[in-house]
Amino acid sequence: MQDVNQFKPKIVAFCCNWCSYAGADLAGTNRLQYPADVKIIRVPCSCRVNPMFILRAFQRGADGVILCGCHPGDCHYTTGNYYARRRMTLLFSMLDYLGIEKQRTRVEWVSAAEGAKFAATMNEFVAAVTQLGPNKRLEDLRCKN
Amino acid sequence: MQELMLAKAKELLQNGTVNRVLGWQAGEFVYDITPAVFESEQDLDAGFVYNEFCGNNLSKYLIKESRKEGKVLAFLKPCDTYSFNQLIKEHRIIRENVYVIGVPCEGKTDGETLKSKGVKGILGAKSEGDELIIDTLYGEQRLSKRDALTARCLTCKSKKHVVYDELLGEEGEEVPENHRFEEVEKLEAMTPDERFAFWRGELSRCIRCNACRNVCPACSCEKCVFDNPASGISQKAAADSFEENMFHIIRAFHVAGRCTDCGECSRVCPQNIPLHLLNRKFIKDIDAFYGEYQAGEDTESRAPLTNFTYDDVEPSIVYKGGKK
Amino acid sequence: MQRIGVFVCWCGSNIAATVDVAAVSEALGHEPGVVFSTNYQYMCSEAGQNIIKNAIRDYQLTGIVVCSCSPRMHEATFRKTAASAGLNSYMVEIANIREQCSWIHKDKAQATEKAIILGRAAIAKVHLNAPLTAGESPVTKRALVIGGGIAGIQTALDIADAGFEVDIVEKQPTIGGKMTQIDKTFPTLDCAACILTPKMVDCAQNDKINIFAYSEVKEVKGFVGNFHVKINKKARYVDATKCTGCGECTEKCPMKKIPNEFNLGLDNRHAIYIPFAQAVPKVATIDPNACNMLKNGKCGLCAKVCSAGAIDYKQKDEIVEREYGAIVVATGYNPIKLDDYDEYAYSLSKDVVSSLEFERITNAAGPTGGTLLRPSDGKHPHTLVFVQCVGSRCSAEGKGKSYCSKICCMYTAKHAMLCREKYPDTEVYVFYIDVRSPGKNYDEFYRRAVEEYGVHYIKGQVGKVVPRSDGKLLVQGSDLLANEQVHIEADMVVLAAAIEPDKSARPLATMLTASMDTNDFFTEAHAKLRPVESPTAGIFLSGACQGPKDIPDTVAQAGAAASKVIGLLAKDKLTCNPCTAHSDEMMCNGCSSCEKVCPYGAISYVDKEFRMPNRTTAIRRVAVVNEAVCQGCGACTVACPSGAMDLKGFSNSQIMAEVDAICKM
């Protein structure tokens, strides 16, 4: 059993190009710190994120997956995040139903101006996942070691 | 009813309305019914059957059948009509090429269900009042029809035909008090650990025979992502517990908002995994989050996952225990 | 298998201070497919770019990864660099190791490790990149403006002014729209006709503008730059080329009891009519539902009196097909129907009128010749009550609108003020929820009504209007400020009805595949940054079809829409975004899920014949993406269950490769 203090979670963050990725950049520009455990994948829009990607991340050893997009109403493509919102709500509910810790998945709306919110969200999410410990319920044992 | 259907089928064949009939064919025992296309009256006389064992949902066959020459007569039970409508909506069935006759359904039974009630060596069965009299290798057994019902029929959502060209028998009603979410609620009430243990126990039996997928009227993809090496998630056998989860989660997600809850997935699962509980969870969530929606009820409405409202619930609702 | 080059940028010390760039380029050099890896102080500098160009040539690179600042900063730069060295610019991926790594981490070991992982993810992605070429499509240098109100007129004039042809399609016999019915305009009180009719004439006389009045759009096909539109020119039964608009026919027509739409049914017109004196085109129109000749074949008087011989009872609707590069929607608004508002006795008493009806009553060209008279008995009213927000800002479901109709506060102030000015003997009351007057000189205008003209503003709502047998209207309301019930015996009640989009907007939106909100207002591409464009490329929004607007706002938006159209039409070719969705027809089910979530209407379906095993063929419905219209959001890719729909540049396999690389132990 790994010591919780030593456990460094792997976090995948999907960020939409127009708001959240820019928000992440702004966090960088303002030198706002958040753990290096977070790795960002740029997608055009939150609606590009397929549930497959999220499961894939868990399979490959991610301990938490967070999806960031424009605030509802601000989508660069007008409606993308509304679809993402429904898809993720249902997916997360299903994961919870299967007994997979719901705290490992999250959606946050982060605008291009919210560098501080981005950093704060990441800090909080990493802390929450660290608290949970390693992902055991959706791991693929073949990908370990 | 079987006689009525036979007569109707022959009439429509004779007058050229249709050139073939999609129905159920009798098997070796009473319960091993096979969906079949009958091309002539002789064929019909030789094997056509309709009874409490005719559970197969015939809608999916119409994807293929409606693309053939001529018009096909399809006998559809109430729950089959929902699947049929959904397939019409998704442009999978060519409506003009199908003559739909709605047939009533009092709930179905099958060999597995009878065996689960302790009946062994089933040879034949006949219905007498509220009872099924089953002839077995080890003597005659009686079972009340209610007890013989398959699990999915016990929570039947509707005895109404949502689409037909003609109806045989009385039109039924929707069944609002169907209690079909009770099992889902039971699971929701468990702790995550219990739920995890439950689903691991169930899904670990999966042999990836694809029966659930191949029978599912909503799973009518030209090529399934799980069969497509280019998709990056193709798999043939679930080589790891993750892959068991993956297949069933993604499959349920792909049919979310499109699944009519016909229950075929659980019926055909050789390992008796209650797969319908995954689909029902989505149905229940959709009803709760976005308003009641019954896939297949109509051919126009937007499916919940291709729709939205500005004030939809946030995904964080999941952390709040699904309460709005 | 690609041949990949990796270029790690120091960004001076911005990256190099926290990330061991040498270690990064060393580590990434061992990744599969990487044949060249280096680091340099400033990759974006000319020298840095030359390193990239040389490596592309020397190592026959098929893909490059630049580990540097955010792609939002220099992706375009490095794409150009690649292109200038003969490498497709979409074979470039950026690993953001500055904003998302060196600037946010202090621990050099951690930052270096993360930079390597980000680099690996970019390498994994570039392995699956394919060269993309931006497509081009030609632009038809003509615009279509749907709706000939002030919005459409202004847009058309501005576009024509830039030298492009414009067609206006107006469903009424004349252009001009709602503004023709208005008497005075706030806040300057100049006469609407005086400022509008010259513009109408300008339209008629401008040889770049072609007016299809009494016409409707029937079908829209195509996409930005290449719309193909069918316009139905309804039969007027009058040859517009011959009619001089002399009005002889309308005088003589025996069918004269037809409610006059222009005056909102407050008076009558003939079966053959010209809506008003300044109509453009000034051509008579026969109302087929009223004309005895057309209905029963008896009469023919107008043909006899027409010296120009313009009457043609045999005229038929005519379909005109035209090509356009851009379409402007200017379908405007209508006041809502008030028939359901029994609490205000609208359908019970003739003296309860809508604000637009009031405009006609006070208009010199209106049914009363501009004298304020009660519709019921033609007497001069002494007490007038104006009720604001009728049907606007309703929270209840069912009747009414949730939004603020925006213009009512100001026109009610205008009406009240004009009443008091022309008829100082009147008492004027205005019931309001709030008075909203945020335009230039608007609040001053409203205050003049209260302070100079003595209009009684009562904050509160009217509960009931009861017509009394003596012809008075008993108005029961509440005064929230005085906290008391108010009872007013009024001679007339004017309801400021909410406005809603024209009914024709919804079917039009479907034809245009332009999105609408739940109130049937057209949605703009971005609420702040692209307020006059529809998300559907090539469709622009002008005036109240996008949301309630007064005239100044409408004209401003009309001009803005025109400038966007001009910008589009000025191009000879449109370059498309190559990162578009693409459907693999072999896997497509034709289920329409993708089409439903596409905000741009970029997806259509065709029935396609496929070769099947055993030498048979099958026809299947498959999705086709119009790459000129697709903006590459990817919503369709997730809606597609079979995975037939994928997004170029952000494909399923590319994103999963990134996921794999990031999560790798």
Add this chain to the structure above:
Amino acid sequence: MMQETLIPKLGVVTDIRIDTPDVKTFRVVGLDGKKVFDHMPGQCAMLSIPGVGEAMFSITSSPTNTEFMEFSIKKCGCLTNWLHAMDVGQQITIRGPYGRPFPVETELKGKNLFFIAGGIGLAPLRSVINYVRDNRQNYGKIKILYGSRSKQDLVDYHEILDEWMADDNVEVYLTIDRPQDDWDGHVGFVPNYVKEIDLDLDYNVLVCGPPVMIKFTLANLKELGFQETQVYTTMELRMKCGVGKCGRCNIGNKYVCKDGPVFRFDELDQLPNEY
């Protein structure tokens, strides 16, 4: 130690020759620099890049080549694309040899041989041709008919020119489907060319190429008076194991990987038409 059939051996690619725009020939030896295993002409081997795929390829080089094996591979899928993109020095995995070879030491020994190949179909026949040439004394007359879409698509063109055509004991006929500027040889499809060649009926024929070519060639051979018992071909179906157990490459009760890939046409005739 028992022979492991499913665990491959390592090979290293020591040379890559570009034959045509979509065919490359790879030279493979074991890590010790020697041949990975011995084989007979017509036999195949499973080549793989782990993680990319594994597929069956016929061994193009002759068993008489004792230094290395060669594989001529056409680019047509995931694995072959990968193989085409690799550089010399790349390691690959290899297992085999699989299948029944051409009966060069039995039925064909001492016979006149007529080789007919189309396109990449030369790959398996090249092994036989060179085997026969290297054991020239054991065989009668040899004719080779080889055709392809164009001159650029002729596999092993240089070997054909420099060795086979230079060999007085071998008659070589080349053809391409359509005329082109730098070609003064025969133009036309292989099956038709068969009828133009002066041919006695005492030849055994070995034919390999696209299914359509084989079909018409066989028909024309029969028309000329050849019996099915004189004609051999080599089959290709989907394979996974290579040892007749995974269950997919059967035609009737015969497994192509084990009972084939070489079949005589009278044998094929006995089998259901499912290939």
Add this chain to the structure above:
Amino acid sequence: MKKLPVSKIQELFAAIRAQQTLYIPTDDASGQARYLPWQEGMELTHALNTVRSAKDFFFPQTENLVEFKLKGKEIEIIDSRTEQDDFVIFGVRACDARSFTILDKVFLIDPIDTYYKNRREHGTVVTLACTQPEETCFCTTFGIDPADPEGDAACWIAGDSLYLKARTEKGEKLLSALDNLLADADEGEIAAQQKATRDIAQKLPFAKLNLAGFNGENLNKLFDSKKWPELSEACLGCGTCTFVCPTCQCYDIRDFDTGHGVKRFRCWDSCMYSDFTLMAHGNSRNSQVERFRQRFMHKLVYFPANNEGEYGCVGCGRCLAKCPISMNIVKVAKALEGEVQ
């Protein structure tokens, strides 16, 4: 022949378990009969047979073949197999026991499948005679006697006793190690039960199923039968029949990239699947008719043609019970009867 009181069966299990892993057919948490490693208190199922066949023991649904590590242009091959421990499968029915001999004819002929062989050598099969066959049973068609099952050792539960008989060296070894629990018995003690079972077997619906003529001689005639399209019409193309079948042995070999290496594994495959024979440039069995035909031709014709008339079916009846559309080998055989007689 040996015996012990049925009441002492747990002691027997414990004694076997003390030496090696023991699998018995038992009801799992959801009530499905399946083989599970015996633990104290675990009881035999009352079901006639397990839902899945017993082939998993020797030919599991997935198994790793070999691993690779890739670095630059280099590949490392790692045989990660470990030595198989000895195990006993108890309670195998006669049909499933026969399936092992059929699988042997695939995997143990040259070239031998070492993975299968390794498991087979370490496994001891203890069969259990049937007493109440189901209507779907037709093992007798293949000369299997449900009352006298094959295996390394066979068992009968008759009355209060469990009778055991060793049939092979492995069986002898197992029983002799259990000698202190067992008493001697006479074969006559089970004769009545055997007769009763055989009597029922005679009366089973498919007792008279006739497979005469299903052999290599009629291969093309059967292949070309016009009945195939009709028979396969409703087939969903799922793999249920193949995966519940004790003798279906087709497999696929796939690579899985773990991120730090490649695991090459084999897994069950089904000839019913559309991609089974799919190649980059075509598919030799394009439609479900051909795929369906392949399965039944293989069991009823190709396999006997290559194996001295032995069919690739043991009559366990699983596919009859489990096929979603109730199409099965019996219906196929009956439909094709006319073609060969």
